[in-house]
Amino acid sequence: MKKSIGIDVKKPKKKCEDARCPFHGTLSVRGRIFVGVVKSAKAQKSAVVAWERQFYLKKYERYEKRLSKVQVHVPGCIEVNDKDTVKIAECRPLSKTKRFVVVENESN
Numbered sequence: 393m394k395k396s397i398g399i400d401v402k403k404p405k406k407k408c409e410d411a412r413c414p415f416h417g418t419l420s421v422r423g424r425i426f427v428g429v430v431k432s433a434k435a436q437k438s439a440v441v442a443w444e445r446q447f448y449l450k451k452y453e454r455y456e457k458r459l460s461k462v463q464v465h466v467p468g469c470i471e472v473n474d475k476d477t478v479k480i481a482e483c484r485p486l487s488k489t490k491r492f493v494v495v496e497n498e499s500n
């Protein structure tokens with residue numbers, strides 16, 4: 393059964409057996425949501441997602457661009473490739489570095 397994950401995203405068409413999937417498993421998402429670009433999708437069920445943020449420089453009274461980068465979990469029902477735009481949501485720590493999960497691939 394497809395359940396709502398509490399945020400407004402397109403539900404994946406595929407089904408999966410991944411327990412760490414917010415749609416078909418038991419993983420719940422809460423906290424922050426970001427939209428970023430996939431930098432690397434080489435590892436199985438993992439990807440690196442980065443997005444730009446503005447950092448204020450007091451001395452120059454201007455903003456500079458800085459990059460936020462996180463490791464994310466890719467559930468079995470969502471496919472990601474390099475340079476895809478994805479929506480990620482914060483979840484419980486899944487491994488040493490993964491605290492986010494992909495909830496939607498906006499490039500597909």
Ligand SMILES: [Zn+2]
Pocket residue numbers: 404406407408409410413414415416417467468469470
């Ligand atoms: Zn799934």
